[in-house]
Amino acid sequence: MDNFSFCTPTQVHFGRGSLDHLYDEVTAVGKKVLLVYGGNSIKRSGLYDKVKDILSDCEIYEQGGVEPNPRVTSVRAGAQLCKEHGIDVVLAVGGGSVLDCAKIICAAAYYDGDAWDLVLDGTKIKKALPLITVLTLAATGSEFDSAAVITNLDTDEKLGVLNPHLYPRVSLLDPELTFSVPANQTAAGSADIMSHIFEQYFASETNMVADGMCETVLRTVIASCPRAIANPSDYEARSQLMWASSLACNGFCSLGNGVRPWPCHAMEHELSAYYDITHGVGLAILTPRLMRFSLNEKTVERYCHYGKAVFDLPEESDRMAMAQKAIAKTEEFFKSIGLPDNLTVLGIDDKHIDDMAKHAFEHNGAFHLCMVPMTLEDIKRVYCECL
Ligand code: NZQ
Ligand code: ZN
Numbered sequence: 001m002d003n004f005s006f007c008t009p010t011q012v013h014f015g016r017g018s019l020d021h022l023y024d025e026v027t028a029v030g031k032k033v034l035l036v037y038g039g040n041s042i043k044r045s046g047l048y049d050k051v052k053d054i055l056s057d058c059e060i061y062e063q064g065g066v067e068p069n070p071r072v073t074s075v076r077a078g079a080q081l082c083k084e085h086g087i088d089v090v091l092a093v094g095g096g097s098v099l100d101c102a103k104i105i106c107a108a109a110y111y112d113g114d115a116w117d118l119v120l121d122g123t124k125i126k127k128a129l130p131l132i133t134v135l136t137l138a139a140t141g142s143e144f145d146s147a148a149v150i151t152n153l154d155t156d157e158k159l160g161v162l163n164p165h166l167y168p169r170v171s172l173l174d175p176e177l178t179f180s181v182p183a184n185q186t187a188a189g190s191a192d193i194m195s196h197i198f199e200q201y202f203a204s205e206t207n208m209v210a211d212g213m214c215e216t217v218l219r220t221v222i223a224s225c226p227r228a229i230a231n232p233s234d235y236e237a238r239s240q241l242m243w244a245s246s247l248a249c250n251g252f253c254s255l256g257n258g259v260r261p262w263p264c265h266a267m268e269h270e271l272s273a274y275y276d277i278t279h280g281v282g283l284a285i286l287t288p289r290l291m292r293f294s295l296n297e298k299t300v301e302r303y304c305h306y307g308k309a310v311f312d313l314p315e316e317s318d319r320m321a322m323a324q325k326a327i328a329k330t331e332e333f334f335k336s337i338g339l340p341d342n343l344t345v346l347g348i349d350d351k352h353i354d355d356m357a358k359h360a361f362e363h364n365g366a367f368h369l370c371m372v373p374m375t376l377e378d379i380k381r382v383y384c385e386c387l
Helices: 018-027 047-054 072-085 096-108 115-120 183-201 208-230 235-248 263-275 279-293 300-311 319-336 353-364 376-385
Strands: 011-014 032-037 059-063 089-094 131-135 147-152 157-162 170-173
Touching (some): 011 018, 018 047, 018 131, 032 047, 047 089, 072 147, 096 115, 096 147, 183 263, 208 235, 279 319
Parallel strands (some): 011 170, 089 131
């Protein structure tokens, strides 16, 4: 097992009624609040009114309209409000896009230059306003990690940044707030949770503790997502997805594993940058192709182990056949929850493949460290196989 250092400083309040903690958590930091939210989902569900009601004696400023694949323009506007009004605390209410946007708003509030500088170079983040999150969609794990992913439409870039100052101070996780998530977003979020695990599980060096946690999260999502789609108000299923989402992305499930280069995310972020597609949809299309790319004589046992542990596949003497079945099972699961299985149906063709591959290769910088090393040509080939 590799050495590691680990700390997640986020206070979590999980479960029904966790909004009861909102007032005390916010006012423990201050009463000048920037409320960050997305489109209309929180207004439709009544959550917006509820939050305003709870914080009725606070001075609330608003940055609404944060886009899925959040734009740096929203970050700039939010940071400006923080500077103008001397905001004490940022409250993000929404999905991963809202949380990510709020994270960089918190950092940009203390930065004199352009917020995009902080996305290009996370080491420039030296300080951030405290962030409190109320999560409404189980997917990214942003509520429990130190990452944010921001899009710049001027440069066709969607980039992730990691910095310890980006951990939320507090996250309120009430599964009931995800009852209104539609089936397509529930499925995309589930694919995202699974992909976070795959990125850490299919690594060149792994360990038993990490494997057990990763496999449990995968099995949990595979069992719970169809239940949540069939019955959106299934509290147990929504709870399992919500906690799985938080655990899957903050590194906890792969402590001690070897290097984890996250190739699928690097490739998907390019698809979202160029075509503004839903993150989890892109991941679900890429995943089986990347798995097949990295299946060879050296990795075959890893895929057999995965098939047995996650899908209860029986052992087979033909190891390649068993590994192929494990990948096919993954692909079938994504189809069964209604996710598209190719890019063509999303209207994407080969026009930008060269550019996307080049950007992914350059931005990620670690494709050569994948379980099966990937060259620029390999990345292009995998994109082509997704068409
Ligand atoms: O904008 P509103 O009206 O709120 O609607 C949203 C949006 O249209 C809707 N939604 C959210 N909660 C809802 C709801 N609709 C009904 N009921 C609810 N309770 O869902 C749509 C998608 O929301 P979004 O926040 O974009 O989805 P998600 O949570 O999947 O976030 C995706 C973003 O996070 C990034 C992705 O790249 C993408 O930009 N990621 C962030 C990560 C991180 N910070 O660690 C890691 C991930 O790998 C990922 O890259
Ligand atoms: Zn993701």
